[in-house]
Amino acid sequence: MRLSVILSATEGGEDEGFWATAYPIIPHPAELIFGFVAFGILYWAVAKHVVPRLEKVFAERADAIEGGIARAEQAQAEAAAALERYRARLAGAEDEASRIREEARAEGARILADMREQARVEAERIVAAAQTQVQAERQQAMIQLRGEAGRIAVDLASRIVGEALEDEVRQRRVVDRFLAELEAAPAAEAGTSGGRG
Amino acid sequence: MSFGLPASAEGGFEAPSAADFWQPLVGDGAFAITRASIVLLLSAAVISVVLLRVTRRLAVVPSRGQYLTEAVYGMVRNSVARDIIGSRDFLRYVPLLFTLFVLILANNLLGVVPPVQYPTMSRIGFPIALTLVVFALYHVVGIRKHGLVGYFKSFVPKGLPWVIVAFIYPLELITYFFTRPVTLALRLFGNMFAGHILLLLFILGGEYLVFEAGGLMTVAGALAFVMGFVLTLFEMLVEFLQAYVFVLLAAFYIAGALADEH
Numbered sequence A: 001m002r003l004s005v006i007l008s009a010t011e012g013g014e015d016e017g018f019w020a021t022a023y024p025i026i027p028h029p030a031e032l033i034f035g036f037v038a039f040g041i042l043y044w045a046v047a048k049h050v051v052p053r054l055e056k057v058f059a060e061r062a063d064a065i066e067g068g069i070a071r072a073e074q075a076q077a078e079a080a081a082a083l084e085r086y087r088a089r090l091a092g093a094e095d096e097a098s099r100i101r102e103e104a105r106a107e108g109a110r111i112l113a114d115m116r117e118q119a120r121v122e123a124e125r126i127v128a129a130a131q132t133q134v135q136a137e138r139q140q141a142m143i144q145l146r147g148e149a150g151r152i153a154v155d156l157a158s159r160i161v162g163e164a165l166e167d168e169v170r171q172r173r174v175v176d177r178f179l180a181e182l183e184a185a186p187a188a189e190a191g192t193s194g195g196r197g
Numbered sequence B: 001m002s003f004g005l006p007a008s009a010e011g012g013f014e015a016p017s018a019a020d021f022w023q024p025l026v027g028d029g030a031f032a033i034t035r036a037s038i039v040l041l042l043s044a045a046v047i048s049v050v051l052l053r054v055t056r057r058l059a060v061v062p063s064r065g066q067y068l069t070e071a072v073y074g075m076v077r078n079s080v081a082r083d084i085i086g087s088r089d090f091l092r093y094v095p096l097l098f099t100l101f102v103l104i105l106a107n108n109l110l111g112v113v114p115p116v117q118y119p120t121m122s123r124i125g126f127p128i129a130l131t132l133v134v135f136a137l138y139h140v141v142g143i144r145k146h147g148l149v150g151y152f153k154s155f156v157p158k159g160l161p162w163v164i165v166a167f168i169y170p171l172e173l174i175t176y177f178f179t180r181p182v183t184l185a186l187r188l189f190g191n192m193f194a195g196h197i198l199l200l201l202f203i204l205g206g207e208y209l210v211f212e213a214g215g216l217m218t219v220a221g222a223l224a225f226v227m228g229f230v231l232t233l234f235e236m237l238v239e240f241l242q243a244y245v246f247v248l249l250a251a252f253y254i255a256g257a258l259a260d261e262h
Helices: A003-007 A029-163 A168-188 B035-054 B064-085 B091-109 B125-146 B148-153 B162-213 B217-258
Strands: B024-026
Touching (some): A029 A168, A029 B035, A029 B064, A029 B091, A029 B125, B024 B035, B035 B064, B035 B091, B064 B091, B091 B125, B091 B217, B125 B148, B125 B217, B162 B217
16 A cells, blocks of 8 residues: 555545545544444343343343253252162161061060970870770779689689589599680680689 | 445555545535444434333243344343442442443444444544543542542552652553543454555455456455455454453453452
């Protein structure tokens, strides 16, 4: 840019005069005023309406985002707490179940032992009763046998005495018969030990 | 181009000049209503209406228009205002920074968007107006925060030896009252002005070479058009960056005035 062009006031053109050729750094008064006016108009609109509205929506948005985050955090904390509770409850239930199982097993073993003991006692009782009965029956048989033997002996004696000792042959026959009877008697009766007499 | 380039008497190529930026529509002289003034005013009105309409019904889940608005607003609010001024009292300055950003960005981008294709901020009056707003604001903020004397004391850190203060203080004074506002305005103006001149040069030059010069120059003219296209893309980046830098520095100056220590 040649300085002379900027400075020259007489370059051929329609707009002769100072402002057509003035230094470009000399402010034109009307333009200065228009600058203030234009700035003033825009500043009024921006300061009075635009910025307050934008700030409001900024605040609302920040609030919405922060509120959303806070709500999400709260929900997460609640979920975590619930999970913890369920876990604790589940662990408690497992403990409870194994405890119950253990108790049942112990109970079963105890019942089994009890029953075994009862059965044993019962068996012993039955055996003892049977022995007692056998003893009693034996006793009774002995008593009966003893009475029988006495009666037989008396019978025999009276027969012997009744025959009056006729002869030796007869005597022997009697004795033999007696003995045969005697031998037959135990077979008919229960007792094994024949009466002695 | 929508504004004619005056052909010189010799009929050769006339390089684009500062005179091309002077486009009065109504009247003439110091209070002429220029094309740039109309563009700026209309852009402010259109942006206002669009922003008001988009933000009338805002939802937590945004529509596309709302999403875009919020993306731009969020960038200025969070990565400029909050990060630089600090989360304690940045919100008061967000409207100012957002206004500056969208106004400058829209007007810069209009520099390459038809049918305007004219960067408003290449007329220095507009950057100066915006800079004066920032300049007044950060001094008022500083004086409110520290008191008049305290504000002027806050330019240098406490506890410096007076010899050093004597050196630093004038520099800081110049920084606060001269360098900052002047560079803020000139940076924006200069980038837009120079960028536009460059585009004019390549595109008008290319046009001249293709249609007037003839011969091999046609090829050079085609190359100039390619350069013009590339530079247009580059210019869009610069336009965004300048809008961003302007609000970034504005936020930085406000933060400096608010800071407890220098």
